[in-house]
Amino acid sequence: MPKTMNVFLIPLLVQVSLVSAAFPDREKDPKYWNDQAQETLKEALGLQLNFNVAKNLIIFLGDGMGIPTVTAARILKGQLDGQPGEETLLEMEKFPFVALSKTYNTDHQVPDSAGTGTAFLCGVKTNMGTLGVSAATVHGQCNTIKGNEVDSILKWAKTAGKSVGVVTTTRVQHATPAASYAHTADRNWYSDGEMPSDAIQQGCTDIAWQLIDNIPDIEVIMGGGRMYMFPKDTPDVEYPTDQSANGTRLDGLNLVKAWAEKKDSSNVARYVWNRTALMDTDPKKVDYLMGLFEPSDMKYELQRNNDTDPSLTEMVDVAIKILQKNPKGFFLLVEGGKIDLAHHEGKAHLALYETVEMDNAVGRASILTTEHDTLTVVTADHSHVFNFGGYTERGTSIFGLAPDLSNIDHKPFTSLLYGNGPGFKLANGSRENISEIDTSHIHYMAQSAVPLKQETHGGDDVAIFAKGPLAHTLHGVREQNYIPHAMAYAACIGQNQAHCESHYVRNRSARSSGPTYALRWLVLLCFLH
Numbered sequence: 128m129p130k131t132m133n134v135f136l137i138p139l140l141v142q143v144s145l146v147s148a149a150f151p152d153r154e155k156d157p158k159y160w161n162d163q164a165q166e167t168l169k170e171a172l173g174l175q176l177n178f179n180v181a182k183n184l185i186i187f188l189g190d191g192m193g194i195p196t197v198t199a200a201r202i203l204k205g206q207l208d209g210q211p212g213e214e215t216l217l218e219m220e221k222f223p224f225v226a227l228s229k230t231y232n233t234d235h236q237v238p239d240s241a242g243t244g245t246a247f248l249c250g251v252k253t254n255m256g257t258l259g260v261s262a263a264t265v266h267g268q269c270n271t272i273k274g275n276e277v278d279s280i281l282k283w284a285k286t287a288g289k290s291v292g293v294v295t296t297t298r299v300q301h302a303t304p305a306a307s308y309a310h311t312a313d314r315n316w317y318s319d320g321e322m323p324s325d326a327i328q329q330g331c332t333d334i335a336w337q338l339i340d341n342i343p344d345i346e347v348i349m350g351g352g353r354m355y356m357f358p359k360d361t362p363d364v365e366y367p368t369d370q371s372a373n374g375t376r377l378d379g380l381n382l383v384k385a386w387a388e389k390k391d392s393s394n395v396a397r398y399v400w401n402r403t404a405l406m407d408t409d410p411k412k413v414d415y416l417m418g419l420f421e422p423s424d425m426k427y428e429l430q431r432n433n434d435t436d437p438s439l440t441e442m443v444d445v446a447i448k449i450l451q452k453n454p455k456g457f458f459l460l461v462e463g464g465k466i467d468l469a470h471h472e473g474k475a476h477l478a479l480y481e482t483v484e485m486d487n488a489v490g491r492a493s494i495l496t497t498e499h500d501t502l503t504v505v506t507a508d509h510s511h512v513f514n515f516g517g518y519t520e521r522g523t524s525i526f527g528l529a530p531d532l533s534n535i536d537h538k539p540f541t542s543l544l545y546g547n548g549p550g551f552k553l554a555n556g557s558r559e560n561i562s563e564i565d566t567s568h569i570h571y572m573a574q575s576a577v578p579l580k581q582e583t584h585g586g587d588d589v590a591i592f593a594k595g596p597l598a599h600t601l602h603g604v605r606e607q608n609y610i611p612h613a614m615a616y617a618a619c620i621g622q623n624q625a626h627c628e629s630h631y632v633r634n635r636s637a638r639s640s641g642p643t644y645a646l647r648w649l650v651l652l653c654f655l656h
């Protein structure tokens with residue numbers, strides 16, 4: 128294991144590697160299941176719809192977190208807690224409302240994170256590879272951007288006077304976070320060092336520049352991406368001898384310095400690049416915080432250096448404490464971005480631990496906020512060709528083998544598999560025999576059916592979990608671009624605010640919140656729809 132791996136995870140890894148088909152004896156009694164179902168039914172019948180105005184908005188985005196990933200992470204989280212795992216509920220799964228999101232891009236059946244990011248943040252579907260623009264923008268063509276820009280819910284919230292924040296485990300210039308503030312024809316234009324000369328000559332700007340220029344007063348920015356903020360060949364503060372971590376900017380600008388200079392002198396703006404400095408930050412005394420903890424993407428949770436890199440949960444904790452000082456509320460985008468990167472590598476172990484960590488962050492946000500005035504949404508941008516099966520017994524390690532050999536090639540196989548990717552291997556012309564391979568190793572690449580250097584996204588629908596004011600508007604099967612519209616409506620921001628001045632909103636606090644009134648309003652909303 129890497130030296131930087133968190134010490135507290137080592138016994139957990141050992142624990143999960145064990146195989147146990149044991150389950151509680153109470154499950155043998157039909158009364159257990161009947162009582163459980165009756166309790167769940169009672170809870171469902173007592174559920175009251177929340178018609179409050181959402182003062183705060185939080186969207187957690189698990190990049191690549193398809194439904195099989197959610198299910199497998201649920202089992203992992205339970206097994207880390209010493210349970211069989213299947214009966215566990217993730218924090219996101221405790222949310223009362225669930226929907227499905229259709230993730231296709233305007234030009235692709237199976238999407239990428241740029242087109243989908245534009246959908247769930249800007250409310251408009253667009254082409255693969257483009258950010259913050261409509262489908263009239265052609266991928267890679269700078270001269271098709273102007274006039275086709277679309278603003279995000281982060282911008283809507285900022286216009287309404289709310290504080291806003293972006294937290295990610297990837298680089299802050301990556302597709303998902305960038306969709307909240309940038310307008311570009313190519314998601315890979317991280318700095319001007321990655322842009323073609325003709326795009327620069329035509330006046331297009333890179334994503335890092337847009338981060339500090341388009342919406343210069345974003346209160347919280349945290350993730351990786353230092354290299355795109357500094358002049359070319361500038362040594363990195365953490366890895367000064369690693370030339371691959373050097374700055375990439377051709378314009379000679381220090382964007383961290385430029386970011387600080389844009390702040391009013393009456394406000395406190397703080398830049399940090401390691402966990403110690405972040406943990407030493409007093410949210411009460413900081414108005415603006417930029418934390419860039421790696422030159423590019425942040426480390427995987429299982430490989431994170433506890434001294435230099437904060438966890439996603441720690442970043443979310445600090446972010447909310449800074450943002451919630453605003454009496455008008457806040458909008459926060461949180462991305463568990465390395466779920467996706469691990470899946471692309473075919474490393475399910477890393478992907479599932481990333482998912483569990485994002486779920487921990489969801490739990491922390493729930494502690495720091497209240498459903499009374501905070502609408503929290505957890506969803507994914509797309510899925511992956513990842514699944515698990517093989518009739519594994521109850522309590523089997525999620526990283527373990529199916530109980531039987533293949534009845535075709537008579538070799539073992541893991542329950543976790545990919546449809547394509549780097550895990551495809553042949554030995555003597557047939558599928559590799561993994562009987563003596565440690566499939567629980569964090570870098571084990573699960574076998575795949577089709578050989579590719581990188582595993583691909585999946586085209587299946589993904590889940591939307593929601594709780595808080597008007598969370599019930601996120602139901603059914605919906606186009607992905609519907610998500611920010613529903614959230615904005617709940618917060619009275621964005622394009623349709625007429626309802627915010629109506630008798631319905633002004634007298635909301637005076638009305639009963641009981642099931643009868645809730646049902647009446649639901650019927651009315653359905654009728655109006």
